[in-house]
Amino acid sequence: MSLLARLAPHLPYVRRYARALTGSQQTGDQYVRVALEALAAGEQTLPEQLSPRVALYHVFHAIWGTSGAQLEDRNPDQESGGAPADRLMRIAPRSRQAFLLTALEGFTPSEAAQILDTGYPDVERLIAQAQADIDAELATDVLIIEDEPVIAADIEALVRELGHNVIDIAATRTEALEAIAKKQPGLVLADIQLADGSSGIDAVKDILGMINVPVIFITAFPERLLTGERPEPTFLITKPFQPETVKAAIGQALFFHPGRQKIAA
Incomplete structure (x- = not known):
């Protein structure tokens, strides 16, 4: 099966995630495109031990993590959906990732740990921190x-x-x-x-x-x-x-x- 065929069912969802993470449809799509181009060029590979969906999000994070911090200086655009997007961008990036992966994308904490290349306890801590920020808001x-x-x-x-x-x-x-x-x-x-x-x-x-x-x-x-x-x-x-x-x-x-x-x- 070709790379595109393996990933095609999951692309709409990683685009949704990228939009929520960055606060911008345009910026989110740009990062998804860069991740796909890196895969096509062989600069990134899908980890064989992960399911295609988890692997795709893992590669996206590898790309986003190299320059994603720059996005924190940008304001969410009007495409982002208003108040929920504004609230999301006030959550620390790492906690925002763990929260969105589990709450929006439906990954288990174990899968989120694989995507973020960290341990299960760290993901649980990040989710708890995001939850506390959300509760206060x-x-x-x-x-x-x-x-x-x-x-x-x-x-x-x-x-x-x-x-x-x-x-x-x-x-x-x-x-x-x-x-x-x-x-x-x-x-x-x-x-x-x-x-x-x-x-x-x-x-x-x-x-x-x-x-x-x-x-x-x-x-x-x-x-x-x-x-x-x-x-x-x-x-x-x-x-x-x-x-x-x-x-x-x-x-x-x-x-x-x-x-x-x-x-x-």
Whole structure:
């Protein structure tokens, strides 16, 4: 199989990554082009021990790492997508790489370590640092829709630990709608099965009909959302949940959602 045939399926994704990393579609594409030219000229080779996708990102980083620091003096262009791109460029480059590789591109920390030519513990540290920077940047008001008091308290503690403000804890669909009538949240964390037999799915549907807000479902019944019969949620966490999973989902949901608002100081 030719080099182009091996890499072609992955090129749109490495272009997406390069755009997010550099804050510019033009600059990102330029670095991807240079990486491909280096491969074609034999100046770079795909590591045989890596999958083609991981190997392509590894080569991209070998090229970007030689002069990528120069990009930090540039302002993100208007193509970059606005607020998320601006926030990304305020994260230290190495942490930004680890965060984007795992959160945006879906690589495991082990794969990210191979791409960045570093160790697993270093990638975990970089991701944690990026997450901390994002959490500080994205503080917002949160509505929790959960009918189990102990679980609701656990989620509330996680949310507050990240620096967010919990505006209400709703146990029913009606309470959820009453809560947003008082104050609009910047994030909703919702269970599916609620106290009075009402549905968190319906509550979220009502809320999204009124405001544009990121939603994370935390439920013991994920199969009710993964039916393939309607659009499925981007962020779905299964109970019992790991605290770090919830924290990571909150950061990603807020970071990549367009138009979300930071709480007033």
